[in-house]
Structures are given as structure tokens and as C-alpha cells.
Amino acid sequence: MKNIPISAMIGLAFTALYFIVAIFAPLLAPYGMAEVVGDVWEPSSSQFWLGTDNIGRDLMSRMIYGGRTTIFIATAATILSFVTGSILGFLAAVLGGWADQVMSRTVDLIMSIPTLIFALVVLAMVPVTIPVLIIVMGLLDSTRVYRLARAVAVDIAVMDYVEAAKLRGEGQVWIIFREILPNALSPLVAELGLRFIFMVLFVSTLSFLGLGVQPPLADWGGIVKENKDGIVYGIGAALYPAVAIATLAISVNLVADWVLNRTTSLKGGRG
Amino acid sequence: MHPIIKLVSQRLALGLLLLFGASALIFGLTEALPGDAAQAVLGQAATPEALANLREEMGLNRPALTRYFEWLGGILQGDLGQSLTNKLDIADSIGNRLGNTLFLAFWAALVSVPLAIFLGLLAVRYRNRWPDKLISGVTLTTISIPEFLIGYVLVYFVAVKLGMFSPLAMINDSMSFWQKLNSIALPVIVLTLVVLAHMMRMTRAAILNVMQSAYVETAELKGLSNFQVIYRHAFPNAIAPIVNVVMINLAYLVVGVVVVEVVFVYPGMGQYLVDHVTKRDVPVVLACGVIFAAIYIGLNMIADIVAILANPRLRHPK
Numbered sequence: 141m142k143n144i145p146i147s148a149m150i151g152l153a154f155t156a157l158y159f160i161v162a163i164f165a166p167l168l169a170p171y172g173m174a175e176v177v178g179d180v181w182e183p184s185s186s187q188f189w190l191g192t193d194n195i196g197r198d199l200m201s202r203m204i205y206g207g208r209t210t211i212f213i214a215t216a217a218t219i220l221s222f223v224t225g226s227i228l229g230f231l232a233a234v235l236g237g238w239a240d241q242v243m244s245r246t247v248d249l250i251m252s253i254p255t256l257i258f259a260l261v262v263l264a265m266v267p268v269t270i271p272v273l274i275i276v277m278g279l280l281d282s283t284r285v286y287r288l289a290r291a292v293a294v295d296i297a298v299m300d301y302v303e304a305a306k307l308r309g310e311g312q313v314w315i316i317f318r319e320i321l322p323n324a325l326s327p328l329v330a331e332l333g334l335r336f337i338f339m340v341l342f343v344s345t346l347s348f349l350g351l352g353v354q355p356p357l358a359d360w361g362g363i364v365k366e367n368k369d370g371i372v373y374g375i376g377a378a379l380y381p382a383v384a385i386a387t388l389a390i391s392v393n394l395v396a397d398w399v400l401n402r403t404t405s406l407k408g409g410r411g
Numbered sequence: 412m413h414p415i416i417k418l419v420s421q422r423l424a425l426g427l428l429l430l431f432g433a434s435a436l437i438f439g440l441t442e443a444l445p446g447d448a449a450q451a452v453l454g455q456a457a458t459p460e461a462l463a464n465l466r467e468e469m470g471l472n473r474p475a476l477t478r479y480f481e482w483l484g485g486i487l488q489g490d491l492g493q494s495l496t497n498k499l500d501i502a503d504s505i506g507n508r509l510g511n512t513l514f515l516a517f518w519a520a521l522v523s524v525p526l527a528i529f530l531g532l533l534a535v536r537y538r539n540r541w542p543d544k545l546i547s548g549v550t551l552t553t554i555s556i557p558e559f560l561i562g563y564v565l566v567y568f569v570a571v572k573l574g575m576f577s578p579l580a581m582i583n584d585s586m587s588f589w590q591k592l593n594s595i596a597l598p599v600i601v602l603t604l605v606v607l608a609h610m611m612r613m614t615r616a617a618i619l620n621v622m623q624s625a626y627v628e629t630a631e632l633k634g635l636s637n638f639q640v641i642y643r644h645a646f647p648n649a650i651a652p653i654v655n656v657v658m659i660n661l662a663y664l665v666v667g668v669v670v671v672e673v674v675f676v677y678p679g680m681g682q683y684l685v686d687h688v689t690k691r692d693v694p695v696v697l698a699c700g701v702i703f704a705a706i707y708i709g710l711n712m713i714a715d716i717v718a719i720l721a722n723p724r725l726r727h728p729k
Contacts, residue, residue: 249429249433249436250436252432252433252707252708252711253433253436253437253703253704253707254662254665254704254707255666256666256670257666257669257699257700257704258700260684260688260700261437261441261688261696261697262440262444263688264441264687264688264692264693265441265444265445266444266445337555341557344557344560345558345559345670348559348670348673349688350685350689351685351688361559364559364560364563368563371571371578372566372578373571374567374571374572376567378567379560379563379564379567381560382556382560382561382564385555385557386555386556386560389555389556390552390555393551
């Protein structure tokens with residue numbers, strides 16, 4: 141662990157910082173999430189570090205709680221997407237034949253519709269709650285994980301050790317979890333970071349459109365929506381989430397790049 | 412039959428099949444999920460009798476398959492049905508807005524495609540030196556911020572602080588061509604930034620891939636200048652992947668447009684869709700969803716066909 145490049149160190153530090161702030165939000169936030177404490181759109185001061193929002197809530201506290209909501213939803217959706225996508229992908233690779241065909245063509249069909257449009261169609265029908273958001277985002281995104289997992293697993297499934305496991309009579313579950321999974325883990329972990337960022341952007345976009353996290357619960361996309369009217373008067377309250385999302389995305393990207401480089405160099409046999 | 416014609420017609424047929432599947436999927440979703448148009452009109456508190464009456468009146472109690480084919484037949488004849496909320500004909504409402512959306516996407520494509528290819532070439536030419544690093548840094552940042560935030564950052568700094576361009580992109584028929592262009596300047600810049608990053612990174616990767624081949628090394632060794640190597644040897648072989656990248660990003664533009672229209676209150680399809688999703692106006696959502704999916708599938712299909720035409724290796728499937 142001692143030769144981690146500087147960029148990955150910075151990325152890890154910032155990512156960890158965001159997650160710590162998200163977990164300990166109630167302890168760190170100076171005011172309550174929906175507590176009206178001041179005037180409308182006060183400038184930043186020693187009392188309100190980032191000023192106040194469109195109805196006089198402390199923006200710093202909103203950002204901290206908002207980060208908690210956004211990061212929680214993105215994490216949950218990423219986990220769902222990975223579990224579903226990789227298990228189905230591995231299964232398709234192991235089973236092959238018509239099961240693989242059915243699953244792969246279904247995924248092709250789902251991916252032929254733009255993700256955002258698909259999500260909008262679904263959200264027009266069902267009430268928008270946090271569990272619904274997590275399920276919709278996670279399942280839609282699992283198509284991408286499926287493709288990656290299947291592509292990786294198809295290469296592994298023809299290896300001698302998998303053949304050996306089959307010959308000594310191991311079941312499908314053993315082959316998927318004990319033979320394929322450990323060997324497919326590195327590319328999947330590198331992908332994990334990118335999917336997580338995509339989820340953060342996705343949930344922020346949905347909230348901004350008014351179809352994600354519902355008020356008074358705070359989240360980064362919602363903060364933009366609430367404060368966007370201030371922009372034409374030169375009030376930058378809606379821009380803080382941009383800084384938060386961009387720094388989080390860039391730091392996770394830096395970590396993912398490092399993981400990816402490490403795994404490819406492992407394949408090259410240098411390490 | 413000529414193998415190219417055969418392959419291209421296969422692609423076309425596949426595209427049509429996909430389109431049919433996508434429309435069935437979207438329609439099926441609205442059927443499978445709880446709640447329907449009658450529920451949306453009457454709200455959650457409606458009595459079962461009122462619901463049943465309205466379903467009868469709207470023809471919702473007939474089998475789903477019958478209604479699907481009626482709906483599909485209607486779309487093929489240009490009849491998209493009626494909006495639930497304002498009883499207007501959807502095709503009439505969409506006609507103008509679709510034109511506006513395509514106008515916006517067209518200008519964004521016109522600016523971003525040449526720029527992305529130029530920057531991609533520049534990044535390869537100065538690989539690992541400051542121009543490459545600068546371009547990579549800027550594009551990494553724009554990828555990491557959602558479209559709507561790039562939009563507001565630009566509105567804040569360009570429209571409000573500098574007083575250039577209008578923060579809202581209102582257009583109507585009485586405006587002259589230049590007035591229209593001026594008013595869509597900011598949304599076009601946002602869309603350009605969003606697709607530029609993806610397109611430029613993929614162009615750079617495609618050309619770098621070609622640059623590692625033996626004939627490029629030969630060209631270098633026989634003393635051609637760097638730009639000539641790229642222009643004469645690398646670029647022609649990178650055309651197929653680049654065209655693919657461009658098409659995928661134009662398809663991406665279709666989605667980006669939805670969000671950007673909401674930011675700039677632009678009277679296009681995207682805003683119409685989002686408005687009606689909030690109002691739970693199912694027929695409008697269905698119609699817009701299918702149109703967006705059709706454009707997306709169409710562009711991806713063109714990308715496939717161009718790739719086949721540009722790359723002889725793809726003409727002979729294994």
C-alpha cells in the first residue's frame with residue numbers, strides 16, 4: 141500500500157471525507173435539515189458559512205444532509221445494480237445457450253431506450269419514493285454491469301480450473317461464486333467507481349427535474365431546483381452542489397483509474 | 412445480392428425490430444405498473460365505481476394487446492392520441508416542439524463534432540504534454556458535473572455576471588434567425604461541453620489505438636511530419652470508430668436535451684415530457700418516450716451502418 145500515487149491518495153482522501161460527512165451528518169451539521177433559521181438568501185457569514193437558501197434554511201446544513209441523501213441513494217442503487225447485474229451476467233456466461241440468448245437480448249432491448257427516458261416513463265406511473273428510486277436506478281443500471289460481467293465471465297468460463305471444477309462435480313453456485321467471481325473481481329471493482337458516479341449524477345438529475353427526492357428532504361439536485369431562481373439575481377446558492385458533485389466525481393474517478401491501472405499491470409506481470 | 416446491401420438491410424430490419432420491441436416495452440411498462448390513466452385523472456382518493464366508469468369511457472377495460480396495436484397503428488398514421496390534462500391533440504402539441512428540439516440539437520452537433528475531432532487530434536499530436544493534459548483535465552471536469560449544473564454555472568457567470576446572452580432560451584416564430592441563434596447560444600454551449608468531453612476522449616483513444624500499428628511506425632520512420640502521419644495514415648483508419656463515437660454521442664444529445672431544455676425553459680420536447688411526467692399524463696409520456704427512443708435507436712442504427720460501410724473487415728462476418 142505504500143506506493144499509492146499522489147492522485148489516488150487525493151482521490152481516496154476526498155472520497156473518504158465525503159462518506160464520513162454523509163455518515164455523521166446529524167453531528168456535523170450546525171442546524172437542522174428543514175429548520176428555518178434566517179432571512180431568505182443571506183450571504184455567507186460566520187453564522188451561516190454558505191449563507192441561507194430560498195426560504196431561509198442554513199445552506200451548509202442542507203448541503204451536508206443533502207450529501208447524505210444523495211450518497212446513500214447512489215450507494216444503495218450501485219449495490220443493487222452490481223448484485224443483480226453481475227449474478228445474471230455470470231449466470232448467462234455459465235449457462236450459455238438459450239438462457240444466455242434470452243437474457244442478453246432483453247438487456248439489448250432495455251438499453252435501446254435511453255436510461256433517463258426509461259426512468260421518466262416508469263416514474264410517471266409509480267409514486268416517487270426513495271425505495272422506488274433506488275430500485276428503478278439500480279435495475280436500469282444493472283444492464284451495463286450485466287454486459288461487463290458476462291463479457292469477463294465468458295473468458296473465465298473456458299479456463300482449465302473451471303473445467304476442473306465442473307469435472308469434479310461442483311454445482312453452478314460453486315462455479316459462479318468460488319471460481320468465476322474471485323477472478324472477475326478486479327474489472328468489476330474498477331467499474332464500481334464509474335457506476336457510483338453515474339448514480340450520483342442520475343439521482344441529482346431526477347431530483348432537479350422534480351422526480352427524485354421529494355422536499356423537505358434535502359439532496360444535491362433538489363438544492364439546485366430550490367435555489368435556481370436566485371441565479372438571475374446573481375445569488376450563487378444553486379452552484380454549491382456543482383462543486384460538491386464535481387469534487388466527489390473527480391476523486392472517485394481518480395481512485396477508479398488507479399484500481400484499473402493496478403489490475404492491468406497485474407495482468408502484465410510487472411507487480 | 413451484393414454483401415453490403417444484404418448487411419445494411421439486415422441492420423435496417425434489426426433496427427425496426429428493436430423499435431417495435433421498445434414500443435412494446437414502454438407500453439407494457441405502463442400496463443404492468445400499478446396505476447393507469449383513469450387513476451391519474453381521478454387521483455388516489457377515487458372511488459372504485461368512478462374508476463370503473465372512467466375506464467369504461469376511456470376504453471381501458473379492453474385487453475391490453477388490442478389497445479397496444481390500436482396505439483401503435485395510431486402512431487404510424489401520425490395520431491398520438493389526446494393529452495389527459497388539457498384534452499389537446501398530442502401530435503399538434505409535439506409538432507412544433509420537436510422542431511425546436513431538433514433545431515437545438517442540430518446546432519449543438521454542428522459546433523461539437525468538428526471541435527471534438529480537432530481537439531482529439533490535437534491531444535494525440537501533443538500526447539502527454541501540456542495541451543493534452545489541459546484538454547483531458549477540462550473534459551474530466553465537464554464529465555463529472557451533470558448537464559443542468561453546467562447550465563446554471565454558465566448562466567451565473569456568462570449571462571448574469573458578464574451580461575452576455577439571455578439566461579432563458581425563449582424562442583418563437585416571429586423571431587429572426589439571428590435572434591433565435593442568440594437566444595439558444597447558452598444551451599448550445601452546455602450541450603457542446605457535455606458531448607464534447609465524451610466525443611473527444613473517445614476520438615483520442617481511437618486514434619491512439621491506430622497510432623500503435625506497424626504502418627504508422629513505418630510512416631514515422633520514413634520521415635513524415637507528425638501531423639502528416641496523423642492526417643494521412645492514422646485518421647483514415649480511425650474514421651470508422653470516430654463516426655461511431657459521433658453517432659453514439661448524438662444519440663446521447665437526445666437525452667441531454669431533456670435536462671437542458673428544463674434549465675433554459677426552452678419550448679421543446681424535453682420540457683413537454685418532464686412537465687407531463689409530473690402531471691402523470693400517461694398518453695403524452697408514452698408518445699414522447701417512443702419518439703425519443705426512435706431517434707436514439709435510429710442514430711445507433713446509422714452508426715452501425717456507417718461502421719460497416721467504412722470498415723471492409725465488418726463486411727465479412729465470421
